[in-house]
Amino acid sequence: MTSAAQSANQNAQQAARSRPVKIGARIGILAYGITHLLIGWLALQIAFGQGGEQANQNGAFQTISEQPFGKFLLWVLVVGFIAAALWRTEQAIWGYSYVDDKKKQVRKKGVSAAKAVLFVILAFLAGRTAMGSGGGGGQQQQATAGVLGLPGGQFLVGLAGLIVIGVGVYKIVRGWKTKFTEDMDLPSDQKSRQLAIRTGQAGYIGRGVATAIVGVLVVLAAVRFNPGESAGLDAALKTLAQQPFGPYLLILVALGFICFGVFSFFDARYHRV
Incomplete structure (x- = not known):
């Protein structure tokens, strides 16, 4: 055996x-x-x-x-x-x-x-x-509504939102400190190396901000006991666009996603697999 x-x-x-x-x-x-x-x-x-x-x-x-x-x-x-x-x-x-x-x-x-x-x-x-x-769309709202209906559901949804915010903060810190390079064998060429690092930084920070916004929406849904306020990435970005200076902030977040996409080309080549 x-x-x-x-x-x-x-x-x-x-x-x-x-x-x-x-x-x-x-x-x-x-x-x-x-x-x-x-x-x-x-x-x-x-x-x-x-x-x-x-x-x-x-x-x-x-x-x-x-x-x-x-x-x-x-x-x-x-x-x-x-x-x-x-x-x-x-x-x-x-x-x-x-x-x-x-x-x-x-x-x-x-x-x-x-x-x-x-x-x-x-x-x-x-x-x-x-x-x-x-x-x-709507799956997240349905799931949130189901959890809110459970005993202690409001607490569970709020906790989930805080965890999502924590994940967003983790991505921001990971990007800022370039922790993502630990599992990569970066190129020796200095220009390519710097491009990989800078796009990775911008990408992780942009994704982290977007993730944190999703978490905030989930927490608000718990506080207000309204599953309709719990939404995914699309609604989070649209919510950001509706804030003062929101379109400009959303452009920065969008560029962060694009930078992460560019970084992924380096990651696909240089990640240790």
């Missing part, structure tokens, strides 16, 4: 670390970057009062589907996202042997596990769009 379990574990580990999965992981990182480029473009349209598609992953995938060969490209993204999910799962279980600090290693494994789930979700959303099922 023990020998069979060890053999199965080794086979799973070898499969997760195989060359096709590693290539697919880089495609997945690249696909993630393309998604953020499109979200940034859609956010710019909102800032200039021309918003059409939702400024989130659903809107990005819908935009791709409307292009020539868009459905085919979406299926390529699905394969990339699945491969990236497998790679992140491998990291969550066996990865980061190069990290000496055990607490840091556990933290990195936890982040990889969360990202594996994220890539699975992205694969599902891209696949659903490729099959012609648009990603309608």
Whole structure:
């Protein structure tokens, strides 16, 4: 039994670390970057009062589907996202042997596990769009309404909002301190190296601000006991656009998403996989 379990574990580990999965992981990182480029473009349209598609992953995938060969490209993204999910799962279980600090290693494994789930979700959303099922809004409001109806639901929703705000702050700090470079073998060329670092900084900070806004909306929904105020990225960006100087702030956030998309091209090439 023990020998069979060890053999199965080794086979799973070898499969997760195989060359096709590693290539697919880089495609997945690249696909993630393309998604953020499109979200940034859609956010710019909102800032200039021309918003059409939702400024989130659903809107990005819908935009791709409307292009020539868009459905085919979406299926390529699905394969990339699945491969990236497998790679992140491998990291969550066996990865980061190069990290000496055990607490840091556990933290990195936890982040990889969360990202594996994220890539699975992205694969599902891209696949659903490729099959012609648009990603309608309202799911978050429905989920929030369900939780608010539970005993202690208001507290749980508020806690969830605070966690989302914390994630946003974490992204901002990670970007500011360039922590994202720890898992990359950056190019020796100074110009390329600086471009990767600066776009990564702007990208993480822009995404962090957007995430924190989503968290604030969730907290407000809990405080006011109104699930309608709980919304995702698209509503958060539109809420930002409605504030004083909001369009200018939204342009900065949109450029942050675009910078993250550009950074992802470097990440796809130089991330340790």
